[in-house]
Amino acid sequence: MWEVFKITVIALAIILPVRYFLIQPFFVKGASMEPNFEDGQYLIINEISYRFSDPKRGDVVIFRYPQDESQFFIKRVIGLPGERIEILNGQVRIFNSEHPLGFVLDESDYIPGGIRTSGEISQSLGLNDFFVLGDNRQSSSDSRFWGILPRKNILGKVFLRAWPPQTLEVFGELRYSN
Numbered sequence: 001m002w003e004v005f006k007i008t009v010i011a012l013a014i015i016l017p018v019r020y021f022l023i024q025p026f027f028v029k030g031a032s033m034e035p036n037f038e039d040g041q042y043l044i045i046n047e048i049s050y051r052f053s054d055p056k057r058g059d060v061v062i063f064r065y066p067q068d069e070s071q072f073f074i075k076r077v078i079g080l081p082g083e084r085i086e087i088l089n090g091q092v093r094i095f096n097s098e099h100p101l102g103f104v105l106d107e108s109d110y111i112p113g114g115i116r117t118s119g120e121i122s123q124s125l126g127l128n129d130f131f132v133l134g135d136n137r138q139s140s141s142d143s144r145f146w147g148i149l150p151r152k153n154i155l156g157k158v159f160l161r162a163w164p165p166q167t168l169e170v171f172g173e174l175r176y177s178n
Helices: 004-022
Strands: 024-025 042-046 062-066 073-081 084-088 089-097 121-124 129-133 154-163
Touching: 073 084, 073 089
Parallel strands: none
Antiparallel strands: 024 042, 042 154, 062 073, 062 154, 073 129, 084 089, 084 121
């Protein structure tokens, strides 16, 4: 009995900190990130990296929904702190210190050809704000509808799709050509 108790305590001492501070499982619910992440897929999110660095454009993040923090959402980071995001004529344009006249965001790596971003918006972001969009722009509740995402709501970024097995994939950093 003593051996079982010791093994249980050691296992909990290892598993609990990993589960609550380093990585966390997440199930995709809904179609807002299709075709890249589909309903029912099992993801592992990296919680530690954002303790040392900020989210980058293109990161797929899990966060607490700003209008109901008991809900978790998955979206892609589009706009970074201090930028202005403009959606017009189906295109996402980013204005920042490097591009004061703005640039059209090339999203061809994760949005199928011909899909355009609906809506007309111009949103300036504060120093702790992010603008997020779902990859399935026609079926996504995102920053176009409920506004900015505060930094404090972001839990981590997707780094592994673990289920179903045929979709197993490790995600790295997305590189934009802009």
